[in-house]
Amino acid sequence: MTDITIALSKGRIFEDTAPFLKAAGIIALDDPETSRKLIIDTNKPNVRLIMVRASDVPTYVQYGAADLGVAGKDVLLEHGGMGLYQPLDLQIARCKMMVAVPEGFDYQSAVFQGARLRVATKYLKTARDHFAEKGMHVDLIKLYGSMELAPLVGLADAIVDLVSSGNTLKANYLKAVEEIRPVSARLIINQAALKLKRTTIQPMLDSFESVVGVT
Ligand code: PRT
Numbered sequence: 001m002t003d004i005t006i007a008l009s010k011g012r013i014f015e016d017t018a019p020f021l022k023a024a025g026i027i028a029l030d031d032p033e034t035s036r037k038l039i040i041d042t043n044k045p046n047v048r049l050i051m052v053r054a055s056d057v058p059t060y061v062q063y064g065a066a067d068l069g070v071a072g073k074d075v076l077l078e079h080g081g082m083g084l085y086q087p088l089d090l091q092i093a094r095c096k097m098m099v100a101v102p103e104g105f106d107y108q109s110a111v112f113q114g115a116r117l118r119v120a121t122k123y124l125k126t127a128r129d130h131f132a133e134k135g136m137h138v139d140l141i142k143l144y145g146s147m148e149l150a151p152l153v154g155l156a157d158a159i160v161d162l163v164s165s166g167n168t169l170k171a172n173y174l175k176a177v178e179e180i181r182p183v184s185a186r187l188i189i190n191q192a193a194l195k196l197k198r199t200t201i202q203p204m205l206d207s208f209e210s211v212v213g214v215t
């Protein structure tokens with residue numbers, strides 16, 4: 001039997017992917033939330049899961065260390081998608097990539113006046129493309145997390161971040177002023193693996209497809 005490795009990240013991606021795996025008859029034998037194992041066996045002897053940082057999933061799949069993976073479109077846009085097929089939008093882990101500013105900040109006027117804004121974000125490529133398309137000059141500041149703090153302490157005028165409930169923005173006296181794009185998680189497949197292991201991967205893909213929108 002052909003061995004298959006699937007790269008996932010802990011938390012919402014693992015949880016929301018479980019129903020897709022189940023549809024393909026795959027059940028994890030350990031809970032990555034409590035186990036410290038980074039390689040998790042499944043009920044299928046030829047299928048294993050590897051647990052990596054969300055932003056590292058495309059890299060593992062790109063180099064063939066994993067055959068399949070699940071990654072947010074936010075992560076895929078920053079990665080660039082080299083060596084990957086993205087055949088299926090799983091429609092899970094949904095949120096929006098937004099521009100947000102402090103509650104009292106008049107973003108539209110700042111844009112209209114051509115102000116040069118300082119924007120803090122983990123999503124440099126997405127932010128750069130967005131503001132370039134608007135013809136805005138911005139100074140981007142790369143952060144690795146908790147972007148919401150940056151405007152509160154004078155590090156930036158605005159942030160580009162993911163928003164789902166909006167509670168994090170609200171708790172930090174910020175407001176969303178612009179939607180950049182909707183975001184959901186995609187199934188990704190190593191291009192060479194899809195060719196070489198097609199007979200094993202295709203039925204999995206079909207099973208996943210049958211559950212899209214049902215979860
Ligand atoms: O946490 P870690 O630094 O390891 O990595 P990560 O944050 O990239 O991973 P994880 O597991 O938190 O997110 C994995 C994927 O879930 C992301 O790549 C997105 O595609 C997707 N996703 C969906 C989200 C959210 N919703 C989300 N709300 N990722 C992050 N958030 C964060 C957001 O950055 C903000 O800080 O949640 C906060 C806002 O949430 P609300 O509900 O308060 O608006």
Ligand code: MG
Pocket residue numbers: none
């Ligand atoms: Mg997170």
